Amino acid sequence: xxxxxxxxxxxxxxxxxxxxxxxxxxxxxxxxxxxxxxxxxxxxxxxxxxxxxxxxxxxxxxxxxxxxxxxxxxxxxxxxxxxxxxxxxxxxxxxxxxxxxxxxxxxxxxxxxxxxxxx
Numbered sequence: 001x002x003x004x005x006x007x008x009x010x011x012x013x014x015x016x017x018x019x020x021x022x023x024x025x026x027x028x029x030x031x032x033x034x035x036x037x038x039x040x041x042x043x044x045x046x047x048x049x050x051x052x053x054x055x056x057x058x059x060x061x062x063x064x065x066x067x068x069x070x071x072x073x074x075x076x077x078x079x080x081x082x083x084x085x086x087x088x089x090x091x092x093x094x095x096x097x098x099x100x101x102x103x104x105x106x107x108x109x110x111x112x113x114x115x116x117x118x119x
Contacts, residue, residue, distance in 0.1 A: 011080035014045060016056075018075050025068025028056065028076065042085040042099050051099075055087045060102045 004010035014033040021027050030052035034045035046052040050062065056071055056078075057064035070076075083089050088100040090110035100110035 005079040005081075007079075007082050007084070009084070011084045012044060013077055013079050014086070016076040016078070018073065021068070023068075025066070026070050026073045027065075027068065028052075028070065042087055043080065046086050047099060051087055054102050 003013045005013055012033075016028045016030075016032050019027045019029070030046055030049050039045045039047055041047075042051070046055065053062050053065040054060045056076060058069045058071060059067070064070075078086060080086050083097045085097065085099060088102060088105045088110050089097050090100045090104060092098050104110040
């Protein structure tokens with residue numbers, strides 16, 4: 001069973017269950033939705049643990065994840081948005097949508113409006 005967003009074509013809404021580490025910090029398993037395999041195109045999940053931490057933590061880093069500094073602290077429901085990719089995106093010089101970094105978004109060169117979290 002899958003839940004789809006309202007975009008055309010519809011994208012999968014993915015769910016991350018919150019856990020707790022030994023210090024009581026919130027943790028998430030970024031592979032919850034991809035059966036332990038990376039998704040190079042970020043269409044079914046984030047492309048790597050680093051990329052997941054970059055887009056789901058306030059600090060945008062592994063250290064923010066270790067500190068439990070997530071955007072939400074109960075669960076994450078994330079829609080890929082109109083481009084159908086999880087994380088930030090930009091258009092390259094050929095007009096293709098490519099995965100980007102948080103730095104490119106903060107510099108105004110890319111967009112992250114395809115991530116939606118509900119609490």
